[in-house]
Amino acid sequence: MSIPFLALPLVLAGIMPLLGKISKRFLPDLVANLTLLFLLGYGIFCARELVLTGPNLLQAALPDMTLNITLTLDSFNILLLLTVALVGLGVTLYSIDYMEHYDGKAIFYALLLIMIAGMNGLILADDLFTMYIFLEAAAIASYGLIAFGRKREELEASLKYLMLSAVATAFLLLSIAVLFGLTGSLKLSAVAAGLAALDAQGAAALCAALFLMAFGLKAALVPFHAWLPDAHSSAPAPISAMLSGVLIKVLGVYTLIRVVLTVFGLSSAIENILMILGIVSILTGAFLALGQNDVKRMLAYSSISQVGYIVLGIGIGTPLGILGGLFHLLNHASAKGLLFLNAGALEHATGTRELDKLGGLGKRMPITAGTSVIGSLAIAGVPPLNGFWSKLIILLALIQAKLYAGALIAALAGILTLWYYLVLQRRAFFGKLNEAWQNVREAPFWMSASSILLGAVCVLVGLGFPFVIQNWIQPAADALTAGQSVLHLPGF
């Protein structure tokens, strides 16, 4: 049932360079977009099946041959798979026009599909070492994509990300090795059972700390965030959208949540660490975003702040807090993806990302301006857009848990967020039009289409939030907190 999420992008990535030989642009564009469209549609189909039949564990098999491939699919997984497919589709649509001035479109799509396959493999895996391998696959593809333009700043950002990722990998592998040594297994459930049966709290605490550092680096939580502003601002716009929209959430937040909750459980010590990391990230990211003149750099710092909200929500540990955190994960993915794509549209039209050179572009680029306002207000938490509801749930969870100081900080940071996003909109799209941009035109068709797609998601999820929470987010939170009741399905 869930193998296409992994196999399809991987196989098509492998043949993408060959397609590029036949047709430099049309075939790669078509295949990449159809792949993501299929994954999104298939994800919706699988989600519907999950509602009907419950979570499942799939054992892949071939005739007369046992394949030890176990794919887990539950309401939490499917939420992430859908988020990856949705932002991925926005990115591939956008890339049709945006990547025209780059050579090697087929290679670009190949790397993008590997990144998606890596993320999907990581989401579906139930084994620590398998998760590590798919995490590396997605990460290696992302290094290449960040450096795709081969300018000095892109290469430097890619190298910085690679170096810090190597540190995260070292922590991760050390922790996996110790857990394997302790329990004799790598399966999440078996490791959890093994740890429960052992008297090894010290070793478990060390492993948890190593995991927190590794995934904190991948999620760019403060103080592990040094790589993110460079990487996200230097990469081509569709890749920035992918990095901020989903990569840091899947490689960082998802793995952190999955491993911590499944293997170690959400103890009060881990809850406190997550909440502290979350609050520090919210504030640091917001204050650093305020002073930025580069649009993409501002958005990158904003990502640190918003990931802080997600981790804070999870760290509260209550059902409402986890619900809010997961909902914000989905909302931030769509809104931040949209804003990075629009930042790319601005750069594509004007050749600059510096706010003091922009201004008044709303008249020339109404779709980009309109969708940017939607994305900004959504992230800032203005009703009735999607970000408002997730932030409200996180605030309510904080108040419910009697964490009033945390609630106050989160609310004040929300005001800061609104402030810098209003500054961004005013300086880029409103006011007097800069003489230099008299001849600027709206972004090309597909770039605008992808912005409209993600903008529509922000609006529709906001307006239909009770439906989304009831059918998507609540089951995901339940799957995460209650563990999964497993239904064995025959192989395909």
Added chain:
Amino acid sequence: MHIFLLCGLVLCSILAILATDLLKAAISLAGASIFLAMTFFELGAAYAGVFEISVVAGLITVLFIATISLTKGEGEVKERRFGRYLLPVFVVGMAVADFLVMRQFLGALPALPAAPEAADLGTVLWSQRTFDLIGQIAVLLAGVFCVLALFRKRSEDE
């Protein structure tokens, strides 16, 4: 013996980072790989040792040296001195932390509750860890495409 091999591994790794000449750095890296392979053999992981020597110490070093020989210039990298002073301090700090934390911790590890998931290499690769093979294909493809992306011909538009 373990301590000697690990010290050699760390020393060669530090030399590989500190060397400003690319050729010396590549040779130091090969040295580190040889020490690592010997550590693998010492710990009974013969397959891992063979792969480490043949692929990392052998093939990758040859590729590095071949690439360096094709580059123009002397291969000398100019860099700030700050890193050269910082790295040894960092390594010493890590060694102290390692000694204080890991030694105490590893000594307190309980014995394995059950035999680990291990068998001969073929069984592990093809039967027990099949899913990892798909991941490794993804990693290899990602590496190959990264090289293709970074060394592609530059178009006039870019």
